[in-house]
Amino acid sequence: MPSNAGTTRLVIVESPAKAKTISGYLGPGYVVEASFGHVRDLPRNAADVPAKYKGESWARLGVDVDNGFHALYVVSADRRQQISKLVKLAKEVDEIFLATDEDREGEAIAWHLVETLKPKVPVKRMVFHEITKPAIQAAVANPREIDRDLVDAQEARRILDRLYGYEVSPVLWKKVMPKLSAGRVQSVATRIVVERERQRMAFRTAEYWDILATLAVANAGEGPRTFNATLIALNGDRIATGKDFEPTTGKVRAGAGVVHLDEGGARGLAARLDGRPFTVTRVEEKPYRRRPYAPFITSTLQQEAARKLRLSSQQTMRTAQRLYENGYITYMRTDSVNLSETAISAARRQIVELYGERSVPPEPRRYTGKVKNAQEAHEAIRPAGDNFRTPGEVAKELSAEEFKLYELIWRRTIASQMTDAVGSSVSVRIRAVSTSQEEADFGATGKTITDPGFLRAYVESSDDENAEAEDAERRLPTLVKDQPLTADELAAQGHHTQPPSRYTEASLVKALEELGIGRPSTYASIMQTIQDRGYVTKRGQAMIPTFLAFAVIGLMERHYPRLIDYDFTASMENELDEIAGGDHAAVDFLTAFYFGSANGAGDQDIARSGGLKKLVTENLSEIDARSVNSIPLFTDEDGREVVVRVGRYGPYLQRAVPGETPAAPAEGEEAGPQGDRAPIPEGLAPDELTPEKVHELFLGGSGERKLGDDPATGEPIVLKSGRFGPYVSSGERKSSLLRSQTPDSLSLDEALRLLSLPRLVGVAPDGVEVFANNGRYGPYVKQGEEFRSLESEEQMFTVTLDEALALLAAPKTRGRRAAAPPLREMGVDPLTEKPLVIKDGRFGPYVTDGEVNASLRRGQTPEALSIEEASEMLADKRAKGPAPRKKAAAKKAPAKKATAAKKATATKKTAAAAKSTAAKKTTTAKATAARKAAPAKKAAPKKAATGSAEG
Numbered sequence: 001m002p003s004n005a006g007t008t009r010l011v012i013v014e015s016p017a018k019a020k021t022i023s024g025y026l027g028p029g030y031v032v033e034a035s036f037g038h039v040r041d042l043p044r045n046a047a048d049v050p051a052k053y054k055g056e057s058w059a060r061l062g063v064d065v066d067n068g069f070h071a072l073y074v075v076s077a078d079r080r081q082q083i084s085k086l087v088k089l090a091k092e093v094d095e096i097f098l099a100t101d102e103d104r105e106g107e108a109i110a111w112h113l114v115e116t117l118k119p120k121v122p123v124k125r126m127v128f129h130e131i132t133k134p135a136i137q138a139a140v141a142n143p144r145e146i147d148r149d150l151v152d153a154q155e156a157r158r159i160l161d162r163l164y165g166y167e168v169s170p171v172l173w174k175k176v177m178p179k180l181s182a183g184r185v186q187s188v189a190t191r192i193v194v195e196r197e198r199q200r201m202a203f204r205t206a207e208y209w210d211i212l213a214t215l216a217v218a219n220a221g222e223g224p225r226t227f228n229a230t231l232i233a234l235n236g237d238r239i240a241t242g243k244d245f246e247p248t249t250g251k252v253r254a255g256a257g258v259v260h261l262d263e264g265g266a267r268g269l270a271a272r273l274d275g276r277p278f279t280v281t282r283v284e285e286k287p288y289r290r291r292p293y294a295p296f297i298t299s300t301l302q303q304e305a306a307r308k309l310r311l312s313s314q315q316t317m318r319t320a321q322r323l324y325e326n327g328y329i330t331y332m333r334t335d336s337v338n339l340s341e342t343a344i345s346a347a348r349r350q351i352v353e354l355y356g357e358r359s360v361p362p363e364p365r366r367y368t369g370k371v372k373n374a375q376e377a378h379e380a381i382r383p384a385g386d387n388f389r390t391p392g393e394v395a396k397e398l399s400a401e402e403f404k405l406y407e408l409i410w411r412r413t414i415a416s417q418m419t420d421a422v423g424s425s426v427s428v429r430i431r432a433v434s435t436s437q438e439e440a441d442f443g444a445t446g447k448t449i450t451d452p453g454f455l456r457a458y459v460e461s462s463d464d465e466n467a468e469a470e471d472a473e474r475r476l477p478t479l480v481k482d483q484p485l486t487a488d489e490l491a492a493q494g495h496h497t498q499p500p501s502r503y504t505e506a507s508l509v510k511a512l513e514e515l516g517i518g519r520p521s522t523y524a525s526i527m528q529t530i531q532d533r534g535y536v537t538k539r540g541q542a543m544i545p546t547f548l549a550f551a552v553i554g555l556m557e558r559h560y561p562r563l564i565d566y567d568f569t570a571s572m573e574n575e576l577d578e579i580a581g582g583d584h585a586a587v588d589f590l591t592a593f594y595f596g597s598a599n600g601a602g603d604q605d606i607a608r609s610g611g612l613k614k615l616v617t618e619n620l621s622e623i624d625a626r627s628v629n630s631i632p633l634f635t636d637e638d639g640r641e642v643v644v645r646v647g648r649y650g651p652y653l654q655r656a657v658p659g660e661t662p663a664a665p666a667e668g669e670e671a672g673p674q675g676d677r678a679p680i681p682e683g684l685a686p687d688e689l690t691p692e693k694v695h696e697l698f699l700g701g702s703g704e705r706k707l708g709d710d711p712a713t714g715e716p717i718v719l720k721s722g723r724f725g726p727y728v729s730s731g732e733r734k735s736s737l738l739r740s741q742t743p744d745s746l747s748l749d750e751a752l753r754l755l756s757l758p759r760l761v762g763v764a765p766d767g768v769e770v771f772a773n774n775g776r777y778g779p780y781v782k783q784g785e786e787f788r789s790l791e792s793e794e795q796m797f798t799v800t801l802d803e804a805l806a807l808l809a810a811p812k813t814r815g816r817r818a819a820a821p822p823l824r825e826m827g828v829d830p831l832t833e834k835p836l837v838i839k840d841g842r843f844g845p846y847v848t849d850g851e852v853n854a855s856l857r858r859g860q861t862p863e864a865l866s867i868e869e870a871s872e873m874l875a876d877k878r879a880k881g882p883a884p885r886k887k888a889a890a891k892k893a894p895a896k897k898a899t900a901a902k903k904a905t906a907t908k909k910t911a912a913a914a915k916s917t918a919a920k921k922t923t924t925a926k927a928t929a930a931r932k933a934a935p936a937k938k939a940a941p942k943k944a945a946t947g948s949a950e951g
Contacts, residue, residue: 006029007029007094007095008029008030008031008092008093008094008095009029009030009031009093009094009095009096009097010031010033010086010089010090010093010095010096010097011023011026011030011031011032011033011096011097011099011126012032012033012034012035012086012096012097012098012099012100012113013032013033013034013035013099013100014034014035014036014037014100014101014106014109015034015036015037015321015325015868016034016036016830016868017322017325017326017868018034018131018325019032019033019034020032021131021325021326021327022099022131022136025131025132025133025136025137026136026140031089031093033085033086033089034082034830035079035082035086035100035109035113036078036079036082036830036831036868036871036872036875037109037872038076038079038109038112039075039076039079039082039083039109039112039113039116040073040074040075040076040079040112040115040116041073041074041076041158042062042063042071042072042073042074042158042159042162043059043062043072043074046059046060048074049062049072049074050072050074053072059072060166061162061163061166062162063159063162063163065163065594065595065613068587069159069586069587069590069591069594071155071158071159073112073115075116076875077878078831078872078875078876078878079875081831082831083116083117086113086117087117090117090119090120090121091120093121094121094122095121095122095123095124096117096119096121096122096123096124097124097125097126097140097143098110098113098114098123098124098125098126098146099126099127099128099139100113101331101333102127102128102129102331102378103331103333103334103378103520103521104150104151104153104154104157104521104580105154105333105521106127107125107146107147107150107151107154108150108151108154108155108158110125110146111146111148111151114146123146124143124144124145125143125144125145125146125147126139126140126142126143126144127139127144129330129331129378129379130324130327130329130330130331130384130385131324131325131326131327131384132327132384132385134385134386135384149579149580149581149582150580152579152580152586153576153577153579153580153586155586156576156579156586156589156590157576159586159590160184160572160576160589160590160593161183161184163590163593163594163612164182164183164184164563164612165181165182165183165184167612167613167616168182168187168556168560168563168612168616169181169182170616171555171616171620171623172552172555174620174625175555175623175625175628175629176548176551176552176555176625176628176629176646177548177551177646177648180533180548180552181529181533182552182556182563183529184563184569184572185512185517185518185522185526185569186526186529186530186533186535187552187553187556187563187564188512188515188517188564188566188569189508189512189517189518189526189527189530190530190535190536190545190549190552190553191553191556191557191564192503192508192511192512193502193503193508193530193535193536193543193544193545193549194545194549194550194553196500196502196503197502197544197545197550197685197686197687199247199499199500200499200500200502200686200687201686201687201689202247202248203247203248203499203500203687204246204247204248204249204250205250205496205497205498205499206242206245206250206251206252206496206497207262207263207494207495207496208240208241208242208244208245208260208261208262208494208495208497209261209262209263209265209266209492209493209494209495210230210231210232210239210241210261210266210492210493210495211230211231211266211269211270211273211440211442211490211491211492211493212228212229212230212231212490212491212493213228213229213230213231213273213278213430213442213487213489213490213491214226214227214228214487214488214489214490214491215227215228215229215278215430215442215444215485215486215487215488216485216486216487216488217477217479217483217485218484218486224475224476224477225477226488227444227446227476227477228444229428229430229442229443229444230442230443230444231269231440231441231442232441232442232443233259233440233441234259234261234269234438234439234440234441235259235438235439236439237257237258237259238257238258238259239258239259239261240252240256240258240259240260240261241495242495242497242498244256244258244260245497247497247499247500250497263492263494266492266493266494267492269434269438269440269492270490270491270492272434272435272436272438273432273434273440273487273490274487274490275487276432276433276434276435276487277432277484277485277486278430278431278432278442278484278485278486278487279430279431279432279482279483279484279485280428280429280430280479280480280481280482280483280484280485281429281430281431281441281481281482282427282428282429282481283426283427283428283479283480283481284426284427284428285424285425285426285427286424286425286426286427287422287423287424287425288421288422288423288424288425288447288448288449289420289421289422290420290421290422290453290455290470291420292365292415292416292417292418292420292453292454292458293412293415293416293454293458293460294337294367294369294380294416295337295339295367295380295381295382295412295413295416296380296381296382296409296412296413297334297335297336297337297369297380297381297520298317298332298333298334298335298381298520298521298523299335299509299510299513299520299523301316301320301332301381301408301409302316302317302505302506302509302523302524303506303507303509303510304408304412304460304461304506305405305408305506306504306505306506306541307461307462307506308408308461309401309404309405309408310541311401311405312505312527313505313506313509313523313524313527313528314524314525314527314528314860315401315861315864316405316524317332317524318864318865318866318869319401319402319405319864320332320381320405321866322402322866323398323402323405323406323409324384327384327385328383328384328389328394328398328402328406329381329382329383329384329406329409330378330379330380330381330382330383330384331378331379331381332381333520333521334378334379334380334381334520335369335513335519335520336369336378336379336380337367337368337369337380338366338367338369338378338379338380339367339379339380339382339413339416339417340379342386343379343382343413344364344365344417345386346383346385346386346387346388347382347388347413347414347416347417348360348364348417349387350387350388350390350414351414351417351418351457354390354414355418355456355457358419358451359418359419359453359454359456360417360418360419361417361418361419361420364417365416365417367380367416380413381409382409382413383406383409383410383413388410388413388414390410391403391406391407391410394406401863401864411457411458412458414457414458415454415455415457415458416454418453418454418456418457419451419453419454420453420454421449421451421452421453421454421455421470421471422449422450422451422453423447423448423449423450423451423473424447424448424450425445425446425447425448426445426446426447426448426476426479427443427444427445428443428444428445428446428476428479429441429442429443430442430443430444430485432487444476445474445476446474446475446476447472447473447474448473448475449471449473452471455470455471459471499687501542502542502543502544503542503543504541504542504543505527505541505543506541508527508543509523509527512526515566515569515570516570516573516574517566517569517570517573518573519573528857530549532857534546534548534549535548535549535552536549537683539683539685544685544686545686546651547631547644547646547651547680547686548646548651550631550644550646550686551628551629551631551646554628554631555623555628558623558628559619559622559623560615560616560619563612563615572593575589576589592611593611593612594611594612594613595611595613596611596614629645629646629647630643630644630645630646631643631644631646631686633653633689633694634691636655636691636694636695638657639657640655640656640657640676641655641656641657642654642655642694643655644680644686644689650679650680650682651680652677652678652679652680653676653677653678653679653680653689653694653697653698654676654677655676655698656676676698678694678697678698679697680697681697699743705718705719705743706718706719707719707728707746707747707748707751708748708751710730710731710752710755713730713731715730715731716730717729717730717748717751717752717755718730719743719746719751726743728746728751728754728755730751730755733755735754735755735757735774736754736774737754738754738774738793739793740793753797756797757772757773757774757796758771758772758773758782759771759772759773759796759797761781761799761800761801761804762800762801762804763801764783764801764805768783768784769783770782770783770801770804770805770808771783772790772795772796772797772799772804773796774793774796777789778790778793779792779793779795779796781799781804781807781808783804783805783808786808788804788807788808788810788812790807822837822838822839823837823838823839823840823845823862824837824838824862824863824865825837826838826847826865826867826870827867829849829867829870829871829874830867830868830871831871831874831875832849832871832874834849834850834851835849835850836848836849836867836870836871836874838856838862838865838870841853841855844856845862847865847870847873847874848874849874852874852877852878853877854870854873854874854876854877
């Protein structure tokens with residue numbers, strides 16, 4: 001280890017885990033400490049802005065847009081303690097090494113550390129792509145200066161995202177809903193998911209049929225005796241398949257020139273072919289060759305981990321982070337498919353050991369990246385070190401999730417340097433002539449793999465669960481032209497066209513990557529953000545946009561289309577790359593984007609529109625909030641337009657005849673035109689709102705379905721839907737449905753039973769009536785001000801007076817249940833040194849140190865949460881402080897003017913009150929003086945409190 005005698009060096013990394021690993025590779029004279037990620041950032045809110053800047057017009061942005069886009073950085077409250085520690089250490093050492101990650105983010109953290117610590121000793125930048133002893137020693141021996149071009153690019157990105165978010169988000173607050181957010185990448189990602197759902201909503205299915213023939217060979221030899229072939233042509237015209245239908249109409253595409261078989265046609269043809277001879281008309285054999293896949297980059301790792309291991313993007317990156325920091329893999333945020341010469345040699349040696357010499361190609365394989373706008377020439381993600389450790393060698397050192405991900409990376413890396421998979425593929429055409437002289441052509445394909453090559457180590461998965469695996473074989477008998485065959489079975493097969501699949505996190509990351517939007521370091525956070533903001537929910541692996549997302553994207557498409565344009569967003573990534581390469585100035589880029597200055601870098605369409613600032617302020621009045629929050633579905637059979645409204649209490653259905661005069665809403669309801677309404681059940685996807693489903697919702701919702709008449713009063717009993725769910729109404733009586741009841745199956749007798757609530761159970765001996773009823777917290781019995789819960793809803797209708805009185809006589813159960821054991825004990829918080837545990841709370845799992853609690857975000861699981869993430873979550877919560885208490889609204893004085901007589905009366909009362917107050921003050925003063933003069937007396941015992949101390 002090269003080190004000057006007596007020299008002490010401070011090495012600063014981002015995380016404690018990384019610090020622990022690196023400190024083991026450095027000799028005496030090195031102090032390794034963590035910064036805990038970013039040490040400072042733009043202000044998160046007004047409270048973060050220093051007092052001297054609060055009056056500035058740009059303070060809310062945290063960026064002085066009028067003076068070169070100077071950024072106002074503040075040290076995070078939860079980082080101040082650590083910064084103080086680093087400042088102290090910096091004064092005690094001779095040199096500082098900044099060992100943050102080698103990408104733009106890491107470069108920016110290094111620069112922020114220098115700006116914050118203001119060290120008086122030399123500062124050097126050390127970079128490495130894996131945390132192994134040789135790599136760390138090489139990094140210390142070959143330091144460099146901080147790359148200001150990379151810092152400028154990262155700072156420009158941060159400012160760009162702040163300007164975008166802080167200028168566009170308020171538009172959403174005013175026109176859609178408070179607390180929403182817009183983002184340069186998150187809004188585009190949301191648009192992609194919404195557009196796919198629109199395609200599914202517009203999709204119309206089509207039915208088509210074909211015939212599957214099971215054909216037999218007379219003398220099969222060594223091969224299989226039978227094989228399957230599918231009808232592909234009739235009288236020379238191709239049989240229609242799914243690709244021949246228009247997705248929005250379900251009809252055959254114009255000019256397709258195909259035969260569209262229905263069920264009757266397919267079954268009839270199969271009957272006419274039954275018993276007829278089949279003959280091979282063509283056999284084509286071609287060599288099959290499949291090259292290995294490139295090593296993993298960030299996006300492909302996330303995609304394969306999702307397909308094979310069912311991990312979310314965040315889970316994948318958290319697990320990869322742990323593997324990297326503990327020295328098992330190379331840096332996991334990269335879009336480079338390159339492998340170093342050392343890595344290639346290690347892979348080839350291991351292939352020979354495990355699979356033999358024949359599995360290694362004569363020359364090493366080199367890969368070229370296909371990622372648009374790829375940056376930073378890192379290595380691909382691979383096992384760390386000069387000699388790869390097999391999964392078996394590290395199994396006992398890793399958790400189950402870490403082991404699975406390491407094995408995935410190891411297999412992919414090894415496979416990338418193996419030989420091709422080779423074999424042969426066969427295509428066969430067979431003809432039969434029906435009893436009606438129809439020429440029916442059938443087709444079959446086969447694949448035989450003679451040398452699996454890299455497939456012995458790794459087979460890539462597909463987003464299509466029905467897709468055939470790469471290593472699957474389809475063996476056919478040995479066939480020759482004019483060979484006769486017989487049909488063992490002819491089965492007519494029906495098929496339906498399918499809508500385009502919903503995006504998964506993996507396929508959405510792939511789509512963003514192909515469009516050149518986002519970067520390896522941002523994919524996982526974007527997937528989480530669009531879920532946290534309520535724009536996307538997950539059903540299994542599928543990502544489903546909410547109607548809130550439809551409203552937000554609809555607004556952006558109509559009024560700010562350029563801001564969510566795919567090419568525009570990708571072009572900004574290009575310009576940031578040019579800043580990183582020193583080819584453009586960040587100020588010119590930001591000026592063009594924000595103010596519309598056409599000189600220098602920047603999008604010319606935005607520049608011509610006057611820039612972002614003008615765009616969001618001048619067009620605000622043109623945005624019709626009602627139109628934005630209305631998503632048209634269809635017009636029903638009665639000519640009523642059915643739309644989804646996005647309201648304060650969630651989305652709901654509304655139908656009305658076009659041109660109907662809007663009516664004033666009832667109190668607590670959304671404003672809107674007259675017409676039926678129905679709530680949309682939680683979890684129902686937009687494409688599931690078919691006309692049939694909508695009709696069903698209106699029947700059980702606000703369509704006010706009449707159930708019958710009350711035999712006692714003659715008044716109609718109507719099923720309705722309100723803000724808090726479905727209920728029945730008759731005259732002045734109303735009653736909510738029970739949890740066990742559904743609107744579509746509710747009968748008149750059940751409705752009458754509900755309307756009997758509250759039910760008079762009887763009169764107690766003291767003359768007070770006892771009632772049974774259903775409430776917010778379930779069924780109960782009540783006598784005066786005393787309440788007791790019932791065990792079941794049925795008891796409301798069956799409980800007797802004696803049973804109710806027994807319940808009411810029993811003491812209330814106020815005691816708390818024994819605390820449940822924690823879901824997981826995590827260890828000691830590296831920031832506060834307090835023990836951290838994950839518990840299950842009323843609103844889901846949360847992490848706590850005994851004083852501060854932080855709920856786990858959507859997508860986070862107790863098992864996968866790392867201690868660093870838990871520490872950061874608690875630090876953020878600690879920095880925000882306790883939630884402010886809501887003040888009670890002050891009562892307003894009546895606005896009526898007092899008459900002269902009332903004024904006179906009020907004046908007299910005021911004078912009398914003043915006189916009385918003065919007298920009381922005099923009496924009190926005398927009493928106080930007397931007490932002071934009198935000798936002290938023993939205090940009388942206090943009377944026992946008669947009221948309950950419980951509020």
